[in-house]
């Protein structure tokens with residue numbers, strides 16, 4: 001069997017090693033435009049922060065490809081896919097035929113519509129190279145602008161604050177991490193960031209960047225100018241499937257996959273940030289672009305590609321983040337834009353201890369939670385959401401600090 005995998009992120013790499021475990025003689029080719037050994041993408045913000053150096057990022061050993069008898073073709077990208085002749089063409093003009101194909105090309109940063117995007121000092125933050133370029137300019141940076149308060153914008157701002165750089169964040173929504181947390185939690189997070197030097201501005205966006213070669217000023221939509229020497233654009237990502245023929249492969253936001261991670265074309269699979277499957281909390285198709293789901297999807301895709309049917313049960317957005325001395329854990333649906341009238345909320349807070357916890361239920365099913373500084377029961381709650389386990393006790397009991405989660409243990413299914 002001739003397998004071709006596009007993307008050497010964690011989804012592609014996990015699929016490749018799964019296939020190798022199941023199909024010893026199979027031929028595996030992995031094509032990716034990044035040339036680094038497989039690495040932990042979420043940790044690029046720790047690199048920016050200066051908390052780790054490059055040597056801490058790899059997630060596989062240097063001899064990973066050799067050991068698994070994988071042929072790496074790095075430094076080039078897939079530009080077209082012919083599903084009839086079963087061939088991928090790469091940017092260097094080569095074609096690669098396959099019996100089974102995995103698209104694991106991740107996501108690209110969402111660009112903004114502004115002049116001057118090519119100035120030195122204007123960055124996206126998606127890969128090691130982006131962050132290395134950012135680090136090379138840091139000595140000259142006094143004031144950074146971060147566009148967007150989502151996960152990437154938040155992590156960029158946090159890392160720069162840890163470097164003692166003044167940061168101003170422009171956000172469209174009212175508070176940071178609005179896709180992950182509700183307004184109450186968002187405001188607590190914002191206060192923590194502001195206490196540590198962040199300035200947050202809402203309701204304005206950048207229309208143009210100005211500078212000779214290097215960024216010096218951003219022009220804002222309210223007609224004002226903002227002097228800055230660095231800008232990180234963190235306005236979200238979109239699944240990187242531009243080369244996929246949409247007339248044969250069903251796409252929505254991501255590439256649509258069934259429970260075997262197979263696309264609408266037999267023999268072609270997708271996994272990771274590029275793939276769209278069911279969101280467990282929403283019970284509808286969704287792209288949850290997070291690391292643990294990319295790992296799980298890569299593994300399931302690998303099994304199925306090698307001929308061992310395994311079903312993926314759906315994804316769940318979740319994260320644990322430390323913000324200075326504040327711990328945040330969140331999962332599923334928690335913000336109003338994400339929930340509907342049928343949802344019920346239970347919350348508890350203790351301002352003296354800086355804690356806030358909120359549970360969101362739909363009927364008897366827990367569909368989301370956010371917890372600040374009291375995250376101990378987060379693993380159990382996550383399992384309740386993932387298992388869609390009916391909670392047949394008074395739900396607010398789950399927020400009682402003395403509640404013994406062992407009362408639910410027998411019911412946890414995963």
Ligand SMILES: Cc1cc2nc3c(=O)[nH]c(=O)nc-3n(C[C@H](O)[C@H](O)[C@H](O)COP(=O)(O)OP(=O)(O)OC[C@H]3O[C@@H](n4cnc5c(N)ncnc54)[C@H](O)[C@@H]3O)c2cc1C
Pocket residue numbers: 006007008009010011012031032033034040041042043044045076077078079104105106107125126127151152155240243271272273274289290291292294319
């Ligand atoms: C700054 C940052 C912080 C993050 N923090 C968290 C976090 O705290 N928690 C969490 O769970 N997740 C986090 N994530 C998300 C997480 O990193 C991703 O969900 C995960 O890396 C997705 O893995 P993947 O293999 O699907 O895609 P990727 O890791 O994006 O890998 C895809 C690879 O394919 C390559 N590629 C793209 N197009 C092509 C093409 N046409 N041909 C060939 N190769 C191509 C790309 O260059 C890339 O190397 C963060 C991401 C970023 C950027």
